[in-house]
Amino acid sequence: xxxxxxxxxxxxxxxxxxxxxxxxxxxxxxxxxxxxxxxxxxxxxxxxxxxxxxxxxxxxxxxxxxxxxxxxxxxxxxxxxxxxxxxxxxxxxxxxxxxxxxxxxxxxxxxxxxxxxxxxxxxxxxxxxxxxxxxxxxxxxxxxxxxxxxxxxxxxxxxxxxxxxxxxxxxxxxxxxxxxxxxxxxxxxxxxxxxxxxxxxxxxxxxxxxxxxxxxxxxxxxxxxxxxxxxxxxxxx
Numbered sequence: 001x002x003x004x005x006x007x008x009x010x011x012x013x014x015x016x017x018x019x020x021x022x023x024x025x026x027x028x029x030x031x032x033x034x035x036x037x038x039x040x041x042x043x044x045x046x047x048x049x050x051x052x053x054x055x056x057x058x059x060x061x062x063x064x065x066x067x068x069x070x071x072x073x074x075x076x077x078x079x080x081x082x083x084x085x086x087x088x089x090x091x092x093x094x095x096x097x098x099x100x101x102x103x104x105x106x107x108x109x110x111x112x113x114x115x116x117x118x119x120x121x122x123x124x125x126x127x128x129x130x131x132x133x134x135x136x137x138x139x140x141x142x143x144x145x146x147x148x149x150x151x152x153x154x155x156x157x158x159x160x161x162x163x164x165x166x167x168x169x170x171x172x173x174x175x176x177x178x179x180x181x182x183x184x185x186x187x188x189x190x191x192x193x194x195x196x197x198x199x200x201x202x203x204x205x206x207x208x209x210x211x212x213x214x215x216x217x218x219x220x221x222x223x224x225x226x227x228x229x230x231x232x233x234x235x236x237x
Contacts, residue, residue: 001198001200001201001225001226001227002225002226002227002228003215003223003224003225004022004035004217004223004224004225004226005035005040005223005224006032006222006224007223008024008029008033008220008222008223008231009026009027009028009029009100009222010027010028010029010092010221010222011024011025011026011027011205011219011221011223011224012024012025012027012052012168012205012206012216013025013032013050013051013052013053013063013064013088013168013205013206013219014053014059014094014206014207014208014219014224015053015054015055015061015109015208016208016209016210016211016217017059018055019053019059020036020195021035021036021223022029022034022035022036022208022210022217023035023043023053023061024053024217024219024224025047025049025050025051025052025053025063025219027049027051030046030047030048030049030094031043031044031045031046031047031051032044032047032050032053032061032063033069033207037084041168044072047063047154048064048065048066048067048070049064049065049066049067050063050064050066050070050101051065051086051087051088051206052064052087052088052099052112052126052127052206053089053216054089054090054091054236054237055091055237056071056091056095056097056149056237057091057093057095057237058074059237060073062075062081062089062091062097063089064085064086064087064088064089064099065085065093066085066086066134067083067084067085067086067097068080068081068082068083068084068085069081069082069084069085069089069097069108074097081097081108081112081114081176082099082106082108082114083114084099084101084106084114085099085100085101085106086100086101086102087099087101087124087125087126088100088125088126088127088168088235089127089205090127090128090129090136090236091110091234091236091237092129092133092181093133093236094110094133094152095109096108096109096110096132096152097112098127098129098136099127100121100124100125100126100127101124101146102123103119103121103122103123103124103152104116104117104119104121104124105121105124105127105136105138105146106117107152107153107154109152112149115153117136117146117152117153118146118153118154118157119156120144120146120154120157121140121144121157122140122141123140123141124138124139124147124168125139125140125166125167126138126167126168126169126179126180126206126229127139127169128169128170128173128177128234129234130171130175130234130237131171131172131173131174131175131234132175133148133236134147135147135148136148136154137160137169137177138169138224139166139167139168139169139179139181140166141166142159142160142161142162142163142166143159143160143161143162143163143166143169143177143179143188144157144158144159144160145157145158145159145160146158151159158166160177160188161177161186161188161192161194162180163179163180163181163182164181164182164183164185165181166180166181167180167181167204167205168177168204168205168206168207168219169207170181170207170208170209170216170233170234171233171234172209172231172232172233173231173232173233173234173235174189174190174231174232175189175190176188176189176190176195176231177190178207178216180204180205180206180207180218180220181204182203183197183199184197184198184199184200184204185197185198185200185204185207185216185218185227185228186198189231197225200218200225201220201221201223201225202220202221202222202223203220204218204219204220205219205220205221206218206219207219209234210226213232213233213234214229214231214232214233215228215229216229216233227233
């Protein structure tokens with residue numbers, strides 16, 4: 001576990017660019033930060049409380065802000081994709097975008113339509129796709145998993161694991177689920193068997209694969225950490 005940078009208020013939503021830099025949210029300070037070559041700079045101020053971040057297939061930044069989901073265009077312009085949003089966002093290979101709101105998980109379809117994917121959640125936060133993109137995992141007090149129907153709707157919701165305080169989560173190519181929760185990063189296999197808990201110096205909020213989807217970047221408290229892993233992370237953009 002290597003501490004990359006600290007001194008922030010509440011870090012969240014790390015995402016690693018294919019160009020080689022890391023973006024993360026400093027939520028309470030209302031900005032998105034960029035870490036590159038050992039230095040942290042402001043990537044975007046006035047972020048509207050952005051938390052979860054990801055990229056689409058064109059490398060455009062998607063942000064789940066307070067009350068909206070946005071896309072930052074190549075020229076820097078901010079486009080609003082949805083007038084809802086609160087915690088986290090994930091991009092699917094078919095062009096769908098899933099994000100969490102107060103009590104629902106929404107889908108923005110490849111054609112740009114907004115609809116409720118499931119209303120079975122109570123207070124969803126982190127969202128993550130399985131490596132096959134046939135399931136969506138949701139941190140919702142417990143970790144839930146949903147099957148993704150042909151039209152992108154979420155079906156057959158069920159509890160995957162009961163872990164305290166789940167927030168952000170990601171999957172790897174083997175199907176294991178890595179959850180930022182109370183006590184550190186919890187790792188479960190495809191059947192929900194607990195494999196390992198990796199302690200973090202501060203309570204973790206989210207995590208992202210980087211360095212060719214090999215290592216983990218973890219936002220925790222006031223800092224960002226890097227963890228070298230042997231796993232290959234799921235690619236979603």
